[in-house]
Amino acid sequence: MSFDHENSTVCEEISSDLSEFALGSLTGRSRSLVLEHLSSCAPCRGELESLAVVADALLELAPVVEPPLGFEQRLVEKYCAHVPRRRAHRSLRLASLAAAAVILLALGFVIGDAAITHHSTPASTQSAPPVTAQLTSQGRILGHVFVSGAHPAWIYMTFDEGKWSGTAWCSVTLKNGRVKDLGSFSLTNGYGAWDASIDVAANQVATAQVTDASGHVLATAHLSA
Amino acid sequence: MKHRGDAENLISDEALLSGIAVGDERAVLIFVRRYQRRLFGLALGILGDAGLAEDVAQEAFIRILRHAAVFDARRGSVTSWALTITRNLAIDASRLRRAIPVAPSDWVFTNLVSSDIAPDDALVASDASSRLSVALGQLPIEQRRAVVLASLYGRTAAEIAVEESIPIGTAKSRIRLGMARLRVDVVVKETP
Numbered sequence: 001m002s003f004d005h006e007n008s009t010v011c012e013e014i015s016s017d018l019s020e021f022a023l024g025s026l027t028g029r030s031r032s033l034v035l036e037h038l039s040s041c042a043p044c045r046g047e048l049e050s051l052a053v054v055a056d057a058l059l060e061l062a063p064v065v066e067p068p069l070g071f072e073q074r075l076v077e078k079y080c081a082h083v084p085r086r087r088a089h090r091s092l093r094l095a096s097l098a099a100a101a102v103i104l105l106a107l108g109f110v111i112g113d114a115a116i117t118h119h120s121t122p123a124s125t126q127s128a129p130p131v132t133a134q135l136t137s138q139g140r141i142l143g144h145v146f147v148s149g150a151h152p153a154w155i156y157m158t159f160d161e162g163k164w165s166g167t168a169w170c171s172v173t174l175k176n177g178r179v180k181d182l183g184s185f186s187l188t189n190g191y192g193a194w195d196a197s198i199d200v201a202a203n204q205v206a207t208a209q210v211t212d213a214s215g216h217v218l219a220t221a222h223l224s225a
Numbered sequence: 226m227k228h229r230g231d232a233e234n235l236i237s238d239e240a241l242l243s244g245i246a247v248g249d250e251r252a253v254l255i256f257v258r259r260y261q262r263r264l265f266g267l268a269l270g271i272l273g274d275a276g277l278a279e280d281v282a283q284e285a286f287i288r289i290l291r292h293a294a295v296f297d298a299r300r301g302s303v304t305s306w307a308l309t310i311t312r313n314l315a316i317d318a319s320r321l322r323r324a325i326p327v328a329p330s331d332w333v334f335t336n337l338v339s340s341d342i343a344p345d346d347a348l349v350a351s352d353a354s355s356r357l358s359v360a361l362g363q364l365p366i367e368q369r370r371a372v373v374l375a376s377l378y379g380r381t382a383a384e385i386a387v388e389e390s391i392p393i394g395t396a397k398s399r400i401r402l403g404m405a406r407l408r409v410d411v412v413v414k415e416t417p
Contacts, residue, residue, distance in 0.1 A: 016397055016401050017397075019375075020375060020381070020382060020401075023372070023375040024313075024379060025375040025376075025379050025380060025381050025382070027381055050412040050413070051404055051408055053353055054353075054407045054408050055404075056301065056304075056308075056309075057354040057356075057357040058354075058361075058372070058373070058377070059267065059305065059309065059312055060305075060308065060357075061354055061357060061361070062263070062266055062267035062271075062308070062377060063267075063269065063270045064262045064263055065262060065265055065266035065269050066262055067265035067279060067282065068275060068279060071261060071279060071282075071283075072258070072261065074279075074283065075257060075261075075283050075287075076254070076257075078283055078287060079290055130250060146254060154251065156251070156254050158258070193258060195251065
């Protein structure tokens with residue numbers, strides 16, 4: 001039929017631009033023509049869909065590189081500056097976390113007491129700004145600590161430097177001098193990340209400390225201003 | 226206390242974005258931890274400057290986090306969405322910095338065909354990308370360069386023609402033929 005013939009001719013002309021369109025490198029009038037044609041041509045939309053799979057996958061091949069030390073801390077600070085503090089939506093938040101917990105239990109994972117405590121605590125009240133600090137040892141930055149502004153607070157630690165491997169023990173010292181042990185975790189070649197809840201407000205935490213089994217201090221973070 | 230290697234990895238990207246959308250700070254951190262190497266690596270690969278790459282990766286995260294609520298899973302994966310935002314920001318930054326884009330170094334083209342993906346990063350690497358890594362390595366180098374220049378660096382066919390000292394028609398053909406071959410290897414061969 002004449003319409004089909006005309007359309008297939010256009011399809012041939014468009015096909016040479018379709019790859020560039022999928023890759024996001026087609027500009028100007030050529031891009032407009034492709035967009036116009038796609039609005040009325042299902043076969044070309046189908047071809048574009050498969051080319052888009054390739055285009056998306058190409059981006060995934062980009063090199064994977066560890067960002068500079070402190071990237072997370074700087075990002076959190078920037079994010080907090082951009083986004084106004086919001087009241088966490090309890091039902092959705094707990095639902096998503098509870099769902100994760102159910103999956104873990106179904107798969108036979110053992111979830112630490114701290115995580116369970118966090119998920120079962122009453123709804124968060126209005127959040128205060130989170131607190132971040134560097135984990136240091138003899139002046140050297142080994143990682144970062146993030147304490148959420150929710151009450152009760154939870155703590156998230158990352159180690160990105162150092163060569164130490166083995167079981168490490170974490171504790172926090174509160175402003176009233178009380179020390180709370182948060183449990184043990186593993187570090188591999190100085191690398192590790194984990195989190196736990198603390199049954200106190202974030203602004204009550206003075207320092208966080210990580211030690212080895214013998215009590216030798218591996219790193220300390222000072223969280224109070 | 227739970228270790229990152231188990232609990233966090235079981236939470237889907239979509240669930241994390243839902244949490245981020247309602248102000249869940251833990252979801253923000255897990256998401257950042259999951260994607261920071263990918264986004265920074267992509268920005269660094271495009272820009273070749275660690276400081277600028279960090280700025281771009283951070284801006285990409287800010288945009289992703291701020292728009293988490295509007296992510297539509299029907300239009301693609303979270304990984305593709307995050308990488309596309311990063312790629313576009315990196316290309317913008319590159320064009321702002323220099324009127325004439327710097328030619329990517331050869332290591333970029335070599336690294337792309339590596340299939341060595343760390344376990345953590347495998348979480349955000351699709352099956353398609355694994356197949357593509359192999360297929361890309363089998364393309365003629367001219368086609369591979371043209372496809373990568375258009376994909377990662379946002380080069381138009383006209384810009385590729387100038388950089389490679391070839392007619393624009395040749396540049397367009399290289400992109401088209403390369404993409405057609407990759408499409409067959411990555412999409413068509415995998416379709417039952």
